[in-house]
Amino acid sequence: MKYIYILFLLFGLLSCHNADRVDNKDTPPLYCLKIDKPDFSSLKPMLLSEFVDSIGYVQLETTPDCLLPYDRSGIIYGDFLFMVDLFSILQFDANTGKFLRQIGRKGQGPGEYVQVNEAIDKDNNIVYVKSPNRSSSLLSYNFNGDYLGDLQFVDDPEYPTFSNCFYSLRLVYIDNQYAIFTASFMPKEQACQPFELIVYDYRNKKIKHALANDMEGVYNRFSVNINGLRTISRNDDGFYYKTFYNDTLYSVDVEKGIEPYAIIDLGTRKYPVDDIFDNRRVDLAKVGKILINSMLINDDCIYLELMFINDGSLRSVSGFLYKFDINTGESSYHSTVILNDIDGGKNTSIRSLLRETDPITPLDMVEEGKEELVFSNVSKSKLKYPELKDKFDMMQSKRDPDDNPLLMKFYMEY
Template identity: 25%
Template sequence: MRNYFLFAVALIVLSCTKKPNESIDNKLKTYSINNTSESVIPWNSLIQEIKFIPLETTPNSLVSEVDHLIIDNGNIYIQNFHNQVLQFSEDGKFKGQIGRKGRGPEEYLNVMDFQIRNNYVLILDSKSIRKYDTYGNYISKLTWGKAEDIQLYANRFCYFNDNKYYLWNSSLDGTPAEQDCYLLHQVTDGKITKSLLPTQFSGMANHRFYSMPNGNYHIRPTQYDNTVYELSADTLIKAYQIDFGENNVQIAKLKKGYSSEISDYNFDYINENKKWSRVHYYFAENKQFLFFNFTSFQKENDLSWALVNKETHKTYVTQKLLIDDVLPVSMIGTDLKTDQIIGIVTPQDILKALKRNANLFDNLILSKEDLAMLNQLKETDNVVLAKVRFK
């Protein structure tokens, strides 16, 4: 069904020019972001379809916020903030919980991250990975030995098979060390065999890995490095980079401006114009588009959203991602099967938006059942998924 949405928020059409500097690899595919252009188009002209899916609310399936989301074989898997991985059907019906918290051999202490591969659900709890089938039945536990001179606290991971997976290191404290530490560690046959992505900065706790149709993973940009990497079972390569032009962070100058006395950075050092931009938390990608938010700083932090057409390199930016200027949406993932980008809308925001605009959904081509569902939501209900297809 084709849904037509009236989005009042306008987006800035950005030029694709870039200013070379030390932060940019001129041989790498580049998508340029210029947040100063004046040309404006309406957001609804980019949207082909949006479908809302409410997640069923039960005492065992409470989802007020989503930390991580994966759609696989039609099922929706949600990592909430209660150390749970919950499974829903494609229409949002609750199917059950994968594993459970505890100290037993089949249980995990915390859900740091989860992945789905080859019809298995894998849950990381920082020191081990628990492996379950898609019905929640426990299969096995994966562990890795300590490596000399490596301080490792894994909070994200990606999995190829039981004998080969990668761990993301979150043990860095954010201060520039005298020598490089490594963000990514390869585990082969239960041993750390390779360390990759040297850095002198914190790795941050954001979700890093997202699956690609070819079976590899992309690694979203790290702090102050706007490069997206592609990871296969045995190789790591640079896939492309985000270029903010004169607002790119210049790492050498950033380290020069670090103050150990206050454990912070003087951002006046980061480039000549004393402005900076970097990719922030959310990052989604399908065959045609990149969709992410980014922070720009001059006098204060300013969060924006960018949509990039990977074929034409045309880029659009908005300060707010709203339906009819009143309903916020957060984009957090991709459905590889349908190639839709997945967003989250809270029932509280829907109800507030309807109070401000009672005719909010009048311009949407929705079934009577969908309209009734959106108008009958309660504040205590679970979040609603928004599956978005861009033109």
Template identity: 20%
Template sequence: MKNCVYQFAMSACLFLAACSGGGTKVAKLEVIPLGAAFDNQTELKTSDCFKKIRYVALETTDSCLVDKGASVTILNDWLVVVSGRNCQLFDKETGRFVRTVGHVGEDPEGCSTVHGGWQNPYTGKLSFAGWKGSFVMYGADGRFDRTWTPPIVSGAFPNISAFTYLDAEVIAGYYSASDSLPARVALFRGNEIIRVDSLLMGQSEENGVAGVNDIAMISVLKDGGSGVVLIKGKDGRSAIYSLGNTYFWNIDKELYFHHSYNDTIYQISAVKGLQPVRVLDLGAYGWAYNERFEDKKDAIYPTKFMENKDVIFFRFMTNVYNDKQKTYNALYRKADGTVKVCLFDERITDDMNGFLPLQPISVSSSGEFAAILPSEEVVSWFEDNAGKTDIPSGVAALKKVGEEDNPVVAIME
């Protein structure tokens, strides 16, 4: 493969497998003692995670209605709200509706879905899945920019791939393992392949569920992020795959990557490839790569990472192959190494404003977390707290929100 440079990370993975927790430093890697925190679950509070919270009520008109189950991300000066078949931009400061970006359709400028894409703050462009393995890119001004097809094609189902930006020019892609190739991360500049780094996790690189005829059941599970696909084979073995580009996350000008069944978190560089920077100490709840097709009681399966300069906020599931599935929130505070875990459904108690609990669903590269507060929950809170007199001004301003209005976005730093 022309211009490809294969980097093998076997030695690093074997070394990191021996790392263990307590918040200690091992070979300059931060160790996050997640297993110990899982054994000592506690309430998560906004003061544990953030320094300030701001609320933005989204404008509501007939031309910018937001459907239930919306998601939100922050792109520079805009709130990118995706719901149904629409991607809408709202002003980050005022909540004013700006425009709709992209459309679902089979025409040359149409995408297949507006869900699970990514935005590049360097260029202000938004990318969505197109057709036949392509991506359709639009400017924040709403104009069609171009269609891009990755130079490396993902294998046939159940192989998966995921993509995001590295900088203004370079796109990173993840490809799951196939029977003939290991999982790998590739970097592209347009149609040029800059490098490919292989992730050699174990002796066997088989998919487990080899093809459509071997599948007994497919289901999509909610994980507090883009969701995961669970595949159960006729032979009794199972496989799970994260949807969207949740393998990657950005902070400032750095790109990070986490691969399923690997305790290591990597930083991605166009020059150095995959560089180990942190390791999750899962203790008794680790799930080895060579056991990935078998049910393992209480094993931790991380699904989403969100990071800024102060904290890493992430989600994980347990018992993903059986009927005891649960999703959790976890917080790692960089300054003191504190790790806290709580059930996802408990959300984060707002002890700063005394308002509705929060559930962060995204973080911008500049470190601003975002959450959605449904308008009916906002209205109910004010009804339940009608006699409350010490409401912070930022919360009090939301009294104008009606039950039929668009949701409120909470921005946390």
């Protein structure tokens, strides 16, 4: 019976999403991840050494031109580190932490942006910015901060995606030919275009691959935007994409297309879709449900950080980490903390591993009694690099509270 069920499931996916699998006949393996409520009292943390070869640190220079909150993460591209928020892009030397420049600036004039939604073409050292004051175009800058002009996006003749709906798209990735966008999360009857994920070939001015928006419902002023509506993760193989209402996890490749990769089966624990559209009341139907918070695909394993809802108001949730080994088919549950057994410094989570940097929480910002949640309690004799423990402690003790963040850099095992 299990084989019949899997065949029907696969047939249903191919039937419902035939338009999404544009021109690739090679179907990758379809894994099934069955997730339930874990025994929270038995959850153990995973170790950082299971993900990371080693750790480096960089103290960001502090000047009046580059003041940052302590909890800001960065994105590393070669020798450059970019600190991005809604209104600015600051560039630092990734090795020394020296502040180099601001990329572009806030404003309404040529080469200026109102808000920042950035993607970086690392092969060509170009920073692209999508801003509300630009219709159907991206601002572009080189790594020296020079404005290079606007990259115009032209509608695919079949779908007027950009002229009508550019404001509703979020830029996720760009290279010298393709851009990946996700659309604002809206039911299909209210959305201004038919897709929720788009791979666009801007050289040939056509949509290369797209995932149709099949979400039912009606968005209104009582609707709520919560974690788990959309999760996207990237590794060296490409992107992985999961939407709230759809149980399918997709692999996304700019050349090969958008393919079903795994089924995430929450069973009766799946959060009710209707509650997204009307969240005015405390709903006991939410109690015991599960939402995906973030996702990491690394070293032939799928990691999902999830939220278990303890009450109907979403004010009380318990987090846990689910691991699925692609090679063995085995799964396991863990706490969300990833214990630092590299140098005994700060612990982390898969959300920080996605960005490959994590700001170190200043000692004076750690709540009393929460030290072991923030910093590792692994004994020095069991650390991968015990000689670095004293160095980390010294960096922490000498840090000025008014300094920019001290960033931990992860050297990942891809």
